[in-house]
Amino acid sequence: MREHGPAVSAPLDAESGRALAAAGILRSATPDPGRAGHWLLRAGSSVGAVRIPGGPVLRITPKTPVSRLFFLLGFSLDPARAWRDSREGTVDTGGYDDLVPALAHAVERQIDAALKQGVLQGYRTVEESALFVRGRIREADQVRRHFGRTPPVEIGYDAYTTDTAENRILRAAVERLLRLPGVAAPVRRRLALQRVRLGDVLPLVRGQALPRWQPSRLNSRYQPALRLAEVVLRGGSPEHRPAGTTPLTVDGFLFDMNKLFEDFITVGLREALREHGLTARLQDTHSFDTAGRVGMRPDLVVRSSDGRTPLAVVDAKYKVEKADGLLNADLYQALAYATVLGLDEAHLVYAAGREPLRVHEVHGAGIRLFQHSLDLARPPEGLISALEGIARQLTVSLPNP
Missing domain, CATH: 3.40.1350 (Trna Endonuclease; Chain: A, domain 1)
Known part of the structure; x- marks a missing residue:
């Protein structure tokens, strides 16, 4: 389908059709009166690709060229950098004409650049039960859980590890992209390699909020990859939950062109007016x-x-x-x-x-x-x-x- 294009008749069962209509992905989704087992689907301002469980893959192509879309995206991710680098066009989309392959290529290249100097490590607070004392004893938990007996000992300490918020976000983005339909085989292989490099990082729990990170001198080489990764993680997988049934998850990735254009205009004008x-x-x-x-x-x-x-x-x-x-x-x-x-x-x-x-x-x-x-x-x-x-x-x- 094409952004704001004509309706397309697609084969869908009733449950998947209702799920797609309720997810808010499309401008409209209604049963096709002329073809049994088909739904009329009309795209709105969202572009990307979604996979309906047991149904087809829906690809919504933007009216704007993909390379221009990523240029607009820069104003949403990092306004100051986008304004400085706007005439160079720094986002590498690999020459792909489709949105999802271009996105996967861009994210993989950014993650590869971030990890070239090694996986970033940092301190993370760990609280656990142990047979020996390390760090500080959590006295309140020790009394509440073990009535003052030892071992085990309730302790807390700062661990120097690769299991940081930044690395968790990158790994989650890689795993999301590997599930997306339409990712080219060479890009998929490189994404799988990045997942191996981040193998010691714990995966995110689906449905929970993304871990928070703060820009700093130490993670400066990660920041372009992190901004694109967050776009991936916030861009899809709506769920339809009819009462009394299990959720039907729609895997995919979507850009809202309304929001993208608004950000480009307002952020760009703000920078120009300065x-x-x-x-x-x-x-x-x-x-x-x-x-x-x-x-x-x-x-x-x-x-x-x-x-x-x-x-x-x-x-x-x-x-x-x-x-x-x-x-x-x-x-x-x-x-x-x-x-x-x-x-x-x-x-x-x-x-x-x-x-x-x-x-x-x-x-x-x-x-x-x-x-x-x-x-x-x-x-x-x-x-x-x-x-x-x-x-x-x-x-x-x-x-x-």
């Missing part, structure tokens, strides 16, 4: 009405250097403009943002459009609404230049840029 001495807040929360019952949250609010005064508002829309070039609901939303924030203008940024810029003067309000369009098929340097152009447009009419 060069003009301005600050910006993402997902800035405000009250629409005086009673505070209705909230609103623009994607980006540009503020003065001290962060106090709103100067401009921006909302990202992963949409393509209509034939007449107008998206009325979006214009009404932008007008509400400008009115509540006391601004003379508001900006909407779309993923595609017939014109790079449209300006609408609101009758009787003295407010201008700007519609910007970006072509995501452009090379990275072209996208960065377009963002810099929007940032300049934002500063032109500010009261004190």
Whole structure:
């Protein structure tokens, strides 16, 4: 299937079809009235691949080229680095045109680079029962569990080990990728090698939260791999749990293109506006009405250097403009943002459009609404230049840029 493409009729049993519909993976999933045992599946903004137990593998291809998608992903993972390295395009996708093989290749290359100097070790607090004393005795546990008798002894100590949060995340990502459909055989073999290198690391328990790690000088060589690994681990395996039945797990990996585009626009503009001495807040929360019952949250609010005064508002829309070039609901939303924030203008940024810029003067309000369009098929340097152009447009009419 193709992102936001036409519906596809696929053979699915009733249980798998209902599970897929409930998982929220697709825009819609309904029984096909014209073919028994088939479901009509329509993709939305999620792209990737999922495997239905006992059913087919569903692959949803993005409208954006895969290499460009990974460029956009950089702004979600590490904004500062993405802005510095944007013109070089540092993510190696191996020349794959499909999302899952490209993702698996990129993650394996990053993990291989992280482990070239050896598996990172660190201190981890261990609490256990032992026949000898090591570290400190946990007196409360000793009394509660053994009534003061020894041995065994309840002890706690700091172990210098490879079983760290960073290595657990990398191993879990490798194991997730090995289960994904569509990973090329050469990449699968290299992933299996990385799993062997991380063999002394305990696997993560499925369903538990990812272990937390802190960026530091010691794990700097791990950080690119860790960010991609976390994308893998947070990108799939929804579960459908009908009442009184065992869960049906849908293995796979998915990107939400809506979120990816929003992150690219807001983070990229924030970094560009810093060069003009301005600050910006993402997902800035405000009250629409005086009673505070209705909230609103623009994607980006540009503020003065001290962060106090709103100067401009921006909302990202992963949409393509209509034939007449107008998206009325979006214009009404932008007008509400400008009115509540006391601004003379508001900006909407779309993923595609017939014109790079449209300006609408609101009758009787003295407010201008700007519609910007970006072509995501452009090379990275072209996208960065377009963002810099929007940032300049934002500063032109500010009261004190």
